[in-house]
Amino acid sequence: MANNTPDLNDRSLQLLKTLVERYISxxxxxGSRLLSKDSTLNLSPATIRNVMxxxxxxxxxxxxxxxxxxxxxxxxxxxxVDSLLTVKPLDNKELSRLHQNLSTKDNDNxxxxxxxxxxxxxxxxxxxxxxxxxxxxxLRHIExxxxxxxxxxxxxxxxxxxxxxxxxxxxxxLSASELQQAGAYLNSxxxxxxxxxxxxxxxxxxxxxxxxxxxxxxDAIKMAQLAFESNDNKDDxxxxxxxxxxGFSELSSRNHLKQIFDAFTQKQDIIHLLDQSMKADxxxxxxxxxxxxxVFEQCSLVTSSYSVNNEVxxxxxxxxxxxxAYEKIIPFVDVTxxxxxxxxxxxxxxxx
Amino acid sequence: MANNTPDLNDRSLQLLKTLVERYISxxxxxGSRLLSKDSTLNLSPATIRNVMxxxxxxxxxxxxxxxxxxxxxxxxxxxxVDSLLTVKPLDNKELSRLHQNLSTKDNDNxxxxxxxxxxxxxxxxxxxxxxxxxxxxxLRHIExxxxxxxxxxxxxxxxxxxxxxxxxxxxxxLSASELQQAGAYLNSxxxxxxxxxxxxxxxxxxxxxxxxxxxxxxDAIKMAQLAFESNDNKDDxxxxxxxxxxGFSELSSRNHLKQIFDAFTQKQDIIHLLDQSMKADxxxxxxxxxxxxxVFEQCSLVTSSYSVNNEVxxxxxxxxxxxxAYEKIIPFVDVTxxxxxxxxxxxxxxxx
DNA sequence: AATTAGCACTCCATTAGGCAGAGTGCTAGT
DNA sequence: ACTAGCACTCTGCCTAATGGAGTGCTAATT
Numbered sequence: 001m002a003n004n005t006p007d008l009n010d011r012s013l014q015l016l017k018t019l020v021e022r023y024i025s026x027x028x029x030x031g032s033r034l035l036s037k038d039s040t041l042n043l044s045p046a047t048i049r050n051v052m053x054x055x056x057x058x059x060x061x062x063x064x065x066x067x068x069x070x071x072x073x074x075x076x077x078x079x080x081v082d083s084l085l086t087v088k089p090l091d092n093k094e095l096s097r098l099h100q101n102l103s104t105k106d107n108d109n110x111x112x113x114x115x116x117x118x119x120x121x122x123x124x125x126x127x128x129x130x131x132x133x134x135x136x137x138x139l140r141h142i143e144x145x146x147x148x149x150x151x152x153x154x155x156x157x158x159x160x161x162x163x164x165x166x167x168x169x170x171x172x173x174l175s176a177s178e179l180q181q182a183g184a185y186l187n188s189x190x191x192x193x194x195x196x197x198x199x200x201x202x203x204x205x206x207x208x209x210x211x212x213x214x215x216x217x218x219d220a221i222k223m224a225q226l227a228f229e230s231n232d233n234k235d236d237x238x239x240x241x242x243x244x245x246x247g248f249s250e251l252s253s254r255n256h257l258k259q260i261f262d263a264f265t266q267k268q269d270i271i272h273l274l275d276q277s278m279k280a281d282x283x284x285x286x287x288x289x290x291x292x293x294x295v296f297e298q299c300s301l302v303t304s305s306y307s308v309n310n311e312v313x314x315x316x317x318x319x320x321x322x323x324x325a326y327e328k329i330i331p332f333v334d335v336t337x338x339x340x341x342x343x344x345x346x347x348x349x350x351x352x
Numbered sequence: 353m354a355n356n357t358p359d360l361n362d363r364s365l366q367l368l369k370t371l372v373e374r375y376i377s378x379x380x381x382x383g384s385r386l387l388s389k390d391s392t393l394n395l396s397p398a399t400i401r402n403v404m405x406x407x408x409x410x411x412x413x414x415x416x417x418x419x420x421x422x423x424x425x426x427x428x429x430x431x432x433v434d435s436l437l438t439v440k441p442l443d444n445k446e447l448s449r450l451h452q453n454l455s456t457k458d459n460d461n462x463x464x465x466x467x468x469x470x471x472x473x474x475x476x477x478x479x480x481x482x483x484x485x486x487x488x489x490x491l492r493h494i495e496x497x498x499x500x501x502x503x504x505x506x507x508x509x510x511x512x513x514x515x516x517x518x519x520x521x522x523x524x525x526l527s528a529s530e531l532q533q534a535g536a537y538l539n540s541x542x543x544x545x546x547x548x549x550x551x552x553x554x555x556x557x558x559x560x561x562x563x564x565x566x567x568x569x570x571d572a573i574k575m576a577q578l579a580f581e582s583n584d585n586k587d588d589x590x591x592x593x594x595x596x597x598x599g600f601s602e603l604s605s606r607n608h609l610k611q612i613f614d615a616f617t618q619k620q621d622i623i624h625l626l627d628q629s630m631k632a633d634x635x636x637x638x639x640x641x642x643x644x645x646x647v648f649e650q651c652s653l654v655t656s657s658y659s660v661n662n663e664v665x666x667x668x669x670x671x672x673x674x675x676x677a678y679e680k681i682i683p684f685v686d687v688t689x690x691x692x693x694x695x696x697x698x699x700x701x702x703x704x
Numbered sequence: 705a706a707t708t709a710g711c712a713c714t715c716c717a718t719t720a721g722g723c724a725g726a727g728t729g730c731t732a733g734t
Numbered sequence: 735a736c737t738a739g740c741a742c743t744c745t746g747c748c749t750a751a752t753g754g755a756g757t758g759c760t761a762a763t764t
Binding site: 419 | 707709710713714715716
């Protein structure tokens with residue numbers, strides 16, 4: 001595992017590299033003759049065939065049938081991206097396009113959408129961006145409105161301008177004005193704190209001697225508890241350009257495509273996959289079956305977490321066939337993640 | 353146009369009917385011999401061939417090639433659904449499933465989703481439901497929060513529990529408490545009225561002598577104008593089961609499927625198509641090119657508007673290949689529309 | 705006059721055979 | 735250690751042949 005170049009000499013690696021590059025650009029199994037011409041080291045096809053046989057034994061390449069050339073396996077791609085890849089710097093046109101579109105906008109959600117669209121359009125594959133999780137959600141305002149039957153609509157604003165709403169069920173019927181007062185009270189004591197902090201404070205306040213509080217205060221805090229209890233863990237992502245995937249012959253079989261799209265609407269598997277990249281810093285790559293999901297056997301995922309104020313808040317990336325131009329995609333995803341992170345509003349700074 | 357059975361006798365119609373039914377169930381071009389056995393009228397294949405030739409002249413059926421059977425054209429389907437179709441009553445199991453799932457829930461948006469999913473699952477095609485437009489949106493509550501740089505976050509609640517938010521740009525910088533007062537003032541004078549009414553009232557109030565009002569009132573009303581000016585016309589729909597369409601061989605060509613899916617994400621064409629059914633009452637059907645969009649040449653759309661309090665507020669339906677089981681789909685869409693309409697909260701009744 | 709039987713014809717789908725091209729593995733020679 | 739050569743294999747493509755399904759037309763029947 002640790003030693004990923006078992007007994008491969010430089011020559012074999014060089015050949016594997018050109019093979020993968022060639023296959024990525026052509027999409028055809030590459031044979032010994034082509035490889036002999038393509039590579040800089042002057043070797044006869046016969047020699048190359050020997051090397052290929054070795055590579056095949058190691059599970060790095062494989063032949064669709066006896067008299068076809070070789071194509072890289074997942075392990076082959078893996079070795080390629082880990083040790084052999086020479087990344088290409090971003091195209092200037094694309095870079096400026098990124099900069100132009102990912103400059104700060106007022107609306108974060110808008111930015112997420114833009115980023116996803118850029119990923120999809122520039123790579124011509126599917127682009128995906130998770131909605132940023134913000135541990136440091138700062139409560140700005142809370143408000144209650146009465147509905148029928150002890151149901152109460154709670155609206156709260158976090159950070160700059162994110163509006164959340166939710167229906168809670170109360171023990172007793174409270175009038176509109178009572179609710180309003182409750183809101184005012186909560187605003188006065190919790191505003192400006194992070195949601196986590198508020199949650200803690202609520203618990204503490206409820207447990208501590210409730211003597212000092214009057215009934216109205218107690219009611220207010222109980223409602224706050226209801227309002228914030230669930231983490232509102234709306235794990236979600238913005239996916240664009242899925243239809244680009246329909247163009248790839250490798251994901252051809254009708255049924256296969258359906259499974260991929262179902263996974264997209266299902267969301268949970270994808271989320272789980274993306275969550276893994278949350279932990280890591282920088283670009284991460286899942287090649288073929290490495291993802292652990294059968295659906296993505298023929299796909300690769302290039303992702304990167306993105307951070308605001310040095311804190312990882314989300315993941316973005318592209319999904320495409322295993323045969324993708326890693327040397328361009330990888331730096332591209334990397335840059336996009338950095339730019340998006342920079343463009344998002346740094347929510348912690350709420351100057352008093 | 354008006355006379356849609358030009359010189360067709362009953363026999364021809366009968367034959368057309370069985371032909372369409374047969375084609376719908378088998379998906380194979382149906383030939384004269386099969387038809388002769390299938391139909392109740394005892395005719396020899398030869399006779400049937402003559403009739404078929406007539407039907408072909410009239411453009412009701414067509415032959416993929418010389419020695420294949422006939423398949424209905426769009427006009428053929430049209431005649432079929434208009435005059436020949438014998439609708440099948442809903443399956444009991446499905447009916448009870450509809451009733452069970454479409455009983456009133458608190459959240460309208462949730463209902464829309466459920467309806468869409470039911471449409472897709474039961475028909476095994478794509479289900480679509482537009483977000484209900486409500487002319488009679490009743491304003492329940494409005495609130496302003498300051499952002500930076502003269503930007504103001506406005507939050508307003510309509511009907512039972514629909515929360516909208518929007519950022520507006522103000523002429524001058526107002527403090528949080530000024531904004532709060534403005535909100536309170538607006539609530540006191542406009543609450544309970546429909547959005548349309550509020551819009552009118554705002555204009556009127558602005559034009560009439562502004563002498564009676566103090567500056568704060570004026571500011572408030574100006575902000576109200578900004579808040580409500582755009583109709584917030586977020587025409588939108590909930591689409592489910594798109595992937596079901598991948599199973600149909602008639603929508604096979606890779607490129608074709610991509611176009612359809614692109615239309616789904618594009619949304620505008622679909623919206624436009626659905627808008628047409630808004631006007632009509634009851635079930636409406638677009639067969640093949642009747643939709644007017646090339647993308648849907650091979651598709652049919654069965655839609656129905658749905659109403660709350662006798663007022664049409666939205667459209668729902670299914671999208672599938674032209675070769676679909678109309679006799680089941682039509683009553684199904686019909687019932688679903690009625691049930692959804694009944695289940696949605698009647699927003700006008702806001703008992704004081 | 706309407707229907708039907710019969711026949712020649714057309715077109716598709718499948719099968720089989722043949723052939724060229726590409727690529728391999730192996731062996732023997734450099 | 736490398737390479738040239740050769741036999742072999744598999745694909746893709748073309749062609750031809752065959753059977754089946756269905757038609758259109760004509761002539762016969764009712």
